[in-house]
Amino acid sequence: MFSKTERLILSNQYTILQKLDPKGGWDRAAKIVQDGLAGEYGSLTDYIFDGLSEAECRYVNDVMNMYDALQRPYVDAKKPIPPEASFPGFDGNNETKFMGYARFLRDDDRWKFVKVTNANLNSHFPTASFYGPKLEAWDKLGRPYPLAGANAESVLKA
Structure with a gap:
């Protein structure tokens, strides 16, 4: 009131x-x-979201960093980025706050260059179990940048 x-x-x-x-x-x-x-x-206040913690923001940035690292060798070689290295985004139904933050980062030009699966960054599937293992695999490798060859394959298959 x-x-x-x-x-x-x-x-x-x-x-x-x-x-x-x-x-x-x-x-x-x-x-x-x-x-x-x-x-x-x-x-x-329907358009005002609860927000993201620092850890949640870091998670979204980590995922986008990983896709940047995966895409960088293709960009540097001026080759097309394969579909499996395109950033799928986050689920609009269950991960709306992550999707919203990813859109903010892209629209703020921070991640504008990362190739995405679809422009609205809605993966249409929950991504926690999808990105979690990939981020763990990238961490175990020491987060190499760029991420190419066997290292890229191991992250994409995780």
Whole structure:
């Protein structure tokens, strides 16, 4: 529940946003908080995720680093990247926060160059059991960069 003061502040912010972005639907949000429609408060934050811990962020970066290492020999040799070395992404149904972070990193140009299986980075399958063994295999090798030959094969088969 919001106090009347909090509702006033939020309502004013939504009203300002409506002036700046008339097509953004901010007038609906202002009406919700002005009228104290507590049953609708959840709709105001549907797009705000719980977030990722440092360890979860590191995991996503590690997976993307591994695919960069797998793809680098092909890029350097100006050869096409084989499908098995393309980054599948994360499952949109069960790993939404990982998929969202991977998209953020790609859109922020950090991993723009990593070839992906599909542009929206939705693997359509849970990836924890898929990436876990591959990351372990890469760790055992000392995380070589680039990752080529027998080392790449052992990681991809893990």
